[in-house]
Amino acid sequence: MKNLKPILSELKYTLKVIRIAFVCFFGIGMFFIFSSNLSDILGSVLRVNSAYTGGEIADDFIDDSAELMRYTVYKPVTNAHWQASADYWQLNLEYRNASEEKRKASIYIDIDSIDGGSTKALFNPETQINFSDHPWNYALYISDGTSKLYDSEGNFICNTEYYELNDRREIKNRIPLKDENLMRVLGSKETWHYIISDDADYSGESISALEVSMTSQKNSKVSKKEADEFVNRIKKEFAESIGKTKNTDSIEKRLAYYKEKLNENPDDYVSMACYGSALAEKGGESSVFKAVALVNEAYTYLDKAAELSFNKEGELDVLLNRASVSAAVPQGVFGKAECGAKDFMRSASLAEDKKLKAYCYVMAYECYMKCAKKTDAFIALQEAKKMVQ
Structure with missing residues (x-):
């Protein structure tokens, strides 16, 4: 009988996955589907001038293992007269965690169309960094909620437009293109960037510069198409692996079943989550006003179930129920996409x-995209790809 234990355990796990997957694939009504599709259609039709958002992306650097997990370099923007600076160059830093303190960092930049440059650290001369490969022309110093630009001789050039977002997780720097020499970035083909943490100790070691092509343009439409194809393939393969066996029990029958189980044991968090999912599904087949009330009620059960199940057997069941509902309900109405993403992760x-x-x-990726957390979405997508390599 001992040899049967692994088989029974695997069978139990498979049945659990099938039960959970029912909610993922069949538990959402048409109201939610149409609402989400409407948001997608509006998003694809409406276009925002890139000058409002920093310009076109020249390059993106993502390191999901570091505290500074994303550095984005944009192409310079010109003639945006409705902005504080009509001509500017935007650099973004995105950190993994929120910070109660002001961020501090230095960015040393070599611009290929500018001759000369410095090989010495400007803000901390004792810091031994090898800039010999790409002597820098400009240095951006971020400290105390501001950022200032200096040239390679240490002369102050200007303050930048500095913005902190998402509990100081993200910093946007817009460098006004008013300095005559700096304006040569407009004709540059390449730039190189060194990002130095203010408290870093490099002990004489060299660090690599980030090379940015200022002329190549990323085809975001192609990237999105490839991502969507991959996501759809993973979802299809998962559906096929569990079998598309739809539960024929009515919503009312399932509500009555799980309600009875909760009457027997009010702390049965798995039944609690299933009851919440069924309420949300009922909302999907109701009028708009009733749907909102039912979904809000559903989350009282789903949230309590998630709290009770943390680090206990059955937590996976609970989280996938809440995550599936969060992924399905309209983000513009309920704002649950980030909750769904975290549950899926x-x-x-x-x-x-x-x-x-x-x-x-991949579901976390879709949820993060809905709530405009593109860095987190990218990381989730990379993790998905690792699972199928």
Whole structure:
């Protein structure tokens, strides 16, 4: 009988996945589907001038293992007369965690169309950094909620437009293109960037510059198409792996079943989550006003179930129920996409099956995209790809 234990355990796990997947694929009504599609259609039709958002992206550097997990260099913007600076160059830094303190960092930049440059650290001369490969022309110093630009001789050039977002996780720097020499970045083909943490100790070691092509333009439409194709493939493969066996029980029958289980044991968090999902599903088949009330009621059960199940057996069931509902309800109405993304990410860490893990990651990607957390979305997508390599 001992040899049967692994088989029974695997069977139990498979049945659990099938039960959870029902909510993922069949538990959402047409009201939510149409509402989400409407948001997608509006998003694809409306276009915002890139000058409002920093310009076109020249290059993106993402390191999901570091505290500074994303550095984005934009192409310079010109003639945006409705902005504070009509001509500017934007550089973004995005950190993994929020900060109660002001961020501090130095960015040394070599611009290929400018001759000369310095090989010495400007703000901390004792810091031993090898800039010999790409002597820098300008240095951006971020400190105390401001950023200032200096040239390679240490002369102050200007203050930049400095913005902190998302609990100081993200810093946007817009460098006004007023300095005559700096304006040569407009004709540059390449720039190189060194990002130095203010408290870093490099002990004489060299660091690599980030090379940015200022002329190549990323085809975001192609990238999005490839991402969407990958996401759809993973979702299809997961659906096929569990079998599309739709539960024929009516919503009312399932509500009555889980309600009875909760009457027997009010702390049965798995039944609590299933009851909440069924309420949300009922909302999907109701009028708009009733749907909002039912979904809000559903989350009282889903949230309590998630709290009770943390680090306990059955947490995966609970989180996938809440995550699936969060992914399905309209973001513009309920604002639950980030909650869904975090639930899917934790579900991926709890899951044993690689197909389920990949599915959770691509669903997290979709949720993060809905709430405009593109860096987190990219990281989730990369994790999904690791599961199928």
